[in-house]
Amino acid sequence: MHERAGTPAQSQDLIDVDSLLGDYYDRVPDPQIAEQRVVFGTSGHRGSAADTAFNEAHIVATTAAIVEYRASQGTDGPLFLGIDTHALSGPAMETAIEVLAAAEIDTRVDARGGFTPTPAVSRAILVANGAASPTGLRTSGAGLADGIVVTPSHNPPRDGGFKYNPPHGGPAGSDATSWIAARANEILTGGAWKHVKRVPYERAKRATCVQPYDFMAAYVAELPSVLNLDAIRDGGVRIGADPLGGAAVEYWGAIAEEHRLDLTVVNPNVDPRWSFMTLDWDGKIRMDCSSPYAMASLRTLMDGGDAPYDIATGNDADADRHGIVTRDGSLMNPNHYLAAAISYLHGGARPQWPADARIGKTLVSSSLIERVAKSLGKQVEEVPVGFKWFVPGLLSGDVTFGGEESAGASFLTHDGRVWTTDKDGLIMCLLASEMLGTTGKTPSQIHAGLVEDQGQSWYARLDATATKAQKETLKNLSPKQVRATELAGQEITGKLTEAPGNGAAIGGLKVTTADAWFAARPSGTEDVYKIYAESFVSAEHLEQVKDAATKVVSEALDN
Structure with a gap:
C-alpha cells in the first residue's frame, strides 16, 4: 500500500503528454523482445509508448492483421471504431483509420468527433447485425459488422489499449486474438509494417468508406429497453455521475436530458493526465471505479447526512466498469453490488426473462452470488476471468446476467434479448438508481438483507x-x-x-x-x-x- 493512496495526485504523479506522444511515433518495437511484441490479454493489447509496447508500428501491424482476419472470416460489413480519453487513444485511432481507409473497409467513427464507451460500440455492432430487429440477431452471412475499441480501460494514463470485437459484439476469443497477435508480430518483423498500405489521416478521414455514426444518440435512445427509467424519474432519485474523466463524460448529460432524470455530472473534466484523480493503492493514477482509493473524492462527497445525491456512480475510462456509492459514503464492494443486482433483477423486476436461464459469474466472484441464485431457484454458470466467456449465453438469452468481480457486468433487455456482449458500466450505474426508485432501498440496503438471509462473507x-x-x-x-x-x-x-x-x-x-x-x-x-x-x-x-x-x-x- 502506497503511503499516499487515496490522496490527490500531485505534479510529480502526472505524465508528460507531449513526451508520450513523441514516443508513440519515434520508438520502433523489436518483436524479438517479448515486452515489445503484440500480446492480447483478457481485453486486447495494452502497453505504454514509453516502454516501446504501444507505438505506431504496433497499431499499423495490428490493424492490418484485423483487416486480414475479418476477411478470412467473411466479415464484410461496417467496422465500428471507438476511442476513450487516454492520451494514446487519439493517435492510435488516426493510425488505424489510415490503414482501414487504405484497405477500403467500411468504417464508422463517432459523428461528434468525441469519445465512445465500450458498451456503445458493442451495442452498435449488435444492432447492425439485427439484435433489435423483429427477425433477430444474425451470426452468419454477408454484411456482418464488427468493431475496434481503442482503450486500455482503467489502466494508468501512460498506457494505450487496442481491442477487437467480432460480429458477436463482445471481446474476441483466444482463437481470434491469437491469430491477430501472431500475424501482427509477423508484420512487425523486419520492418514489414512500414510497407502496410496507408492513406494520410487528413485524406483518410474524408474517404467515402469512413462514415460518421452517432453512437451516443443510438445508445441513449435505446436505454428504456433495458432499464426502468420511469422508476428513477418518478421516484425522484438524485444521481451524481462521475465519469472519472472517461468516455462517458458526454453520455451522462445526454441521458439526463433525454430521459428527464435528476442527474448531475459531478466532474465533466477530461484531462489525459488525470490530474484530478486520487492515487490508487500502489500510488499510481488508475481509473478503477471499484477502488476505494481511486474513488476517494466521490466517497467524500457522499459521506455525511447532507449528501447531495441519493446514488453516486463512477466509471472507468471506457465506461465498461461501474462503481456505486450510497448515501452513507461507502463504495460498494463489486461483489456485494453484483449479488444485490441479481437478487433485484430476478426477484420480479424482469418478469419476461426466461425462467430457466442461468446467471453468469466468474470463478473469482463472491460465493454469495451462488447462495442468492440458489435461493431464487436459478443455476449459476461459473466461468474463468474475462467477459468473453459470457458472450454465448448473453447472445442466446440462456444467460440473463453476466458479472465479474472487477465491477463489470451486463444483462438482457426487458424482453430477454441481448443488450451488449461487453461490459456496460452505464446500465449497471443506472440500475442502482432503478433499484432505489422501485424498492425504496439502496443497493447496499438490499445487500444487507441478503447477508441476513444468506450469511455474511x-x-x-x-x-x-x-x-x-x-x-x-x-x-x-x-x-x-x-x-x-x-x-x-x-x-x-x-x-x-x-x-x-x-x-x-x-x-x-x-x-x-x-x-x-x-x-x-x-x-x-x-x-x-x-x-x-x-x-x-x-x-x-x-x-x-x-x-x-x-x-x-x-x-x-x-x-
Missing part, C-alpha cells in the same frame, strides 16, 4: 507486482502444488484449474472448502498478480485463508 483481493516470467508461472499453477488437505482449518473440497461452468482453463488455481476459497492468477492487463479470497466464517478466518494463499503463491514463485 468477508472478501479480499490482493494485488502485487509481477514480472512476465512470474505471471507465466502463476498461470500454470497445478493442484499438486497444494499439498495440504485443509485450508484454514477446513477440509479442502476442490483444487480447480478449470471453470466448472464451461471446462475452460482458469489460468491459475482455485482452492475451495465448505465455507471459504482462494484463487491466484496473473492479471491479463497489467504486470501484477492477484490473489482472491473469501470466508463465510469471520474476518479472522479470511486472514488465515489469505495467508495460506500467499504461501502457495510464494512457494510457486520461489521454485
Whole structure:
C-alpha cells in the first residue's frame, strides 16, 4: 500500500503528454523482445509508448492483421471504431483509420468527433447485425459488422489499449486474438509494417468508406429497453455521475436530458493526465471505479447526512466498469453490488426473462452470488476471468446476467434479448438508481438483507507486482502444488484449474472448502498478480485463508 493512496495526485504523479506522444511515433518495437511484441490479454493489447509496447508500428501491424482476419472470416460489413480519453487513444485511432481507409473497409467513427464507451460500440455492432430487429440477431452471412475499441480501460494514463470485437459484439476469443497477435508480430518483423498500405489521416478521414455514426444518440435512445427509467424519474432519485474523466463524460448529460432524470455530472473534466484523480493503492493514477482509493473524492462527497445525491456512480475510462456509492459514503464492494443486482433483477423486476436461464459469474466472484441464485431457484454458470466467456449465453438469452468481480457486468433487455456482449458500466450505474426508485432501498440496503438471509462473507483481493516470467508461472499453477488437505482449518473440497461452468482453463488455481476459497492468477492487463479470497466464517478466518494463499503463491514463485 502506497503511503499516499487515496490522496490527490500531485505534479510529480502526472505524465508528460507531449513526451508520450513523441514516443508513440519515434520508438520502433523489436518483436524479438517479448515486452515489445503484440500480446492480447483478457481485453486486447495494452502497453505504454514509453516502454516501446504501444507505438505506431504496433497499431499499423495490428490493424492490418484485423483487416486480414475479418476477411478470412467473411466479415464484410461496417467496422465500428471507438476511442476513450487516454492520451494514446487519439493517435492510435488516426493510425488505424489510415490503414482501414487504405484497405477500403467500411468504417464508422463517432459523428461528434468525441469519445465512445465500450458498451456503445458493442451495442452498435449488435444492432447492425439485427439484435433489435423483429427477425433477430444474425451470426452468419454477408454484411456482418464488427468493431475496434481503442482503450486500455482503467489502466494508468501512460498506457494505450487496442481491442477487437467480432460480429458477436463482445471481446474476441483466444482463437481470434491469437491469430491477430501472431500475424501482427509477423508484420512487425523486419520492418514489414512500414510497407502496410496507408492513406494520410487528413485524406483518410474524408474517404467515402469512413462514415460518421452517432453512437451516443443510438445508445441513449435505446436505454428504456433495458432499464426502468420511469422508476428513477418518478421516484425522484438524485444521481451524481462521475465519469472519472472517461468516455462517458458526454453520455451522462445526454441521458439526463433525454430521459428527464435528476442527474448531475459531478466532474465533466477530461484531462489525459488525470490530474484530478486520487492515487490508487500502489500510488499510481488508475481509473478503477471499484477502488476505494481511486474513488476517494466521490466517497467524500457522499459521506455525511447532507449528501447531495441519493446514488453516486463512477466509471472507468471506457465506461465498461461501474462503481456505486450510497448515501452513507461507502463504495460498494463489486461483489456485494453484483449479488444485490441479481437478487433485484430476478426477484420480479424482469418478469419476461426466461425462467430457466442461468446467471453468469466468474470463478473469482463472491460465493454469495451462488447462495442468492440458489435461493431464487436459478443455476449459476461459473466461468474463468474475462467477459468473453459470457458472450454465448448473453447472445442466446440462456444467460440473463453476466458479472465479474472487477465491477463489470451486463444483462438482457426487458424482453430477454441481448443488450451488449461487453461490459456496460452505464446500465449497471443506472440500475442502482432503478433499484432505489422501485424498492425504496439502496443497493447496499438490499445487500444487507441478503447477508441476513444468506450469511455474511468477508472478501479480499490482493494485488502485487509481477514480472512476465512470474505471471507465466502463476498461470500454470497445478493442484499438486497444494499439498495440504485443509485450508484454514477446513477440509479442502476442490483444487480447480478449470471453470466448472464451461471446462475452460482458469489460468491459475482455485482452492475451495465448505465455507471459504482462494484463487491466484496473473492479471491479463497489467504486470501484477492477484490473489482472491473469501470466508463465510469471520474476518479472522479470511486472514488465515489469505495467508495460506500467499504461501502457495510464494512457494510457486520461489521454485
